[in-house]
Amino acid sequence: MTRGSAYLRRLLHFDRLPKASFSSFLRSQFHLHLRTKAARRRSDDDPDDRHRRDNAGDGGRRGGEHWDRSFRLDKGRGQYLLTNPRVLDTIARVAGLRPSDTVLEIGPGTGNLTARLLQSARRVVAVEIDPRMVDSVLSRASRLGVDDRLTVITGDALKTAFPDFDICVANIPYGISSPLIAKLLFSTSRPSSFRSAVLLLQKEFARRLVAVPGDSEFNRLAANVRLMATVELLMDVSKKDFVPCPKVDSTLVRLQPRTDVPEVDLDEWLAFTRTCFSRKNKTLGAIFKQKKRIAELLGRSKSEGRSTKIFMEQKQNDNGAEETDDDKCDDDDDDLLEQNASEVSSFKEKVVGILKSGGFEGKRPSKISNEEFLHLLQLFNQNGVQFR
Numbered sequence: 001m002t003r004g005s006a007y008l009r010r011l012l013h014f015d016r017l018p019k020a021s022f023s024s025f026l027r028s029q030f031h032l033h034l035r036t037k038a039a040r041r042r043s044d045d046d047p048d049d050r051h052r053r054d055n056a057g058d059g060g061r062r063g064g065e066h067w068d069r070s071f072r073l074d075k076g077r078g079q080y081l082l083t084n085p086r087v088l089d090t091i092a093r094v095a096g097l098r099p100s101d102t103v104l105e106i107g108p109g110t111g112n113l114t115a116r117l118l119q120s121a122r123r124v125v126a127v128e129i130d131p132r133m134v135d136s137v138l139s140r141a142s143r144l145g146v147d148d149r150l151t152v153i154t155g156d157a158l159k160t161a162f163p164d165f166d167i168c169v170a171n172i173p174y175g176i177s178s179p180l181i182a183k184l185l186f187s188t189s190r191p192s193s194f195r196s197a198v199l200l201l202q203k204e205f206a207r208r209l210v211a212v213p214g215d216s217e218f219n220r221l222a223a224n225v226r227l228m229a230t231v232e233l234l235m236d237v238s239k240k241d242f243v244p245c246p247k248v249d250s251t252l253v254r255l256q257p258r259t260d261v262p263e264v265d266l267d268e269w270l271a272f273t274r275t276c277f278s279r280k281n282k283t284l285g286a287i288f289k290q291k292k293r294i295a296e297l298l299g300r301s302k303s304e305g306r307s308t309k310i311f312m313e314q315k316q317n318d319n320g321a322e323e324t325d326d327d328k329c330d331d332d333d334d335d336l337l338e339q340n341a342s343e344v345s346s347f348k349e350k351v352v353g354i355l356k357s358g359g360f361e362g363k364r365p366s367k368i369s370n371e372e373f374l375h376l377l378q379l380f381n382q383n384g385v386q387f388r
């Protein structure tokens with residue numbers, strides 16, 4: 001008998017019994033463990049059991065929502081299923097659904113949240129990119145007898161036209177957080193026809209969304225979202241509540257479209273904030289004095305009506321941060337300067353003059369409120385400087 005098992009024997013008070021009894025105790029425990037494991041595996045493969053688990057969202061809600069492993073989950077598509085029934089119930093509850101509501105759900109997956117949304121709302125319209133998930137959620141809805149109230153659009157939520165909806169509730173793939181929020185807030189009819197969007201987001205991303213001017217995390221996305229909506233953090237959700245377990249924790253967030261959105265051309269605003277936040281930790285004076293920036297602005301201001309890609313189509317990372325590293329911007333500036341040198345120089349004087357007149361030259365974008373940004377944009381536009 002090894003020292004370890006002698007210690008275990010003492011610990012379990014087997015030291016006064018014959019060694020043979022202890023060995024047979026260990027053997028019986030081992031067999032019990034194997035039997036339990038086999039039973040669990042059988043239950044996973046049992047369609048009835050699976051069905052019982054699938055139905056956890058429509059009544060009893062005991063135990064976890066399990067993944068039936070009928071196909072491989074694609075992490076590249078953000079297929080992390082939320083399986084904690086308490087969290088799923090809470091999301092459906094705090095979303096504030098009304099019986100007359102049409103809910104837009106992005107990425108229903110196997111329907112863990114969908115089943116609950118269908119309990120409280122009139123109908124759910126879901127957009128799902130993976131046809132395997134579409135089959136899964138549709139067959140689940142049909143088993144629950146609610147398929148007549150569920151429509152699933154197979155496609156990319158960023159490229160699919162959304163139908164009219166009252167509220168959006170979703171555990172979204174985190175890779176599309178920024179462009180999806182931009183699409184919800186900037187491309188729906190104005191004033192926004194929906195009441196709110198309750199989204200599960202990566203925790204750090206959610207914190208950046210609620211950052212205010214002066215916070216180290218304040219960024220372009222936060223400024224843009226604040227223009228269109230109020231943001232509220234509802235609750236944190238542990239990574240342990242997902243299958244498979246992701247690397248990051250999550251936060252449930254409510255976005256409520258503002259009814260008092262300022263009168264501003266939104267494409268112009270988006271292009272303007274893109275410029276303002278283009279260089280980390282620089283003052284507006286430094287940002288707008290860049291040769292490349294001046295040349296771009298001059299080109300835009302001269303060619304009226306020239307359109308640029310809008311916010312959600314622009315290349316951006318999921319942090320909502322689009323700032324470039326300080327030293328990378330001046331590369332190739334000279335090549336980009338196609339305008340006549342004296343024209344560029346007098347345009348630069350004009351831009352700097354506008355910044356000075358509003359007291360903005362020495363200010364950093366991360367400390368500026370939206371009211372101030374709007375004022376500066378107005379000054380630029382009034383003086384013929386256009387951003388898109």
Ligand SMILES: C[S@@+](CC[C@H](N)C(=O)[O-])C[C@H]1O[C@@H](n2cnc3c(N)ncnc32)[C@H](O)[C@@H]1O
Binds near residue numbers: 077106
């Ligand atoms: C985080 S899972 C959520 C699944 C389910 N709602 C849940 O909570 O268990 C994200 C889902 O979004 C889908 N998805 C990923 N990218 C998408 C896109 N661009 N448009 C629509 N659905 C997408 C994935 O296939 C997956 O089903």
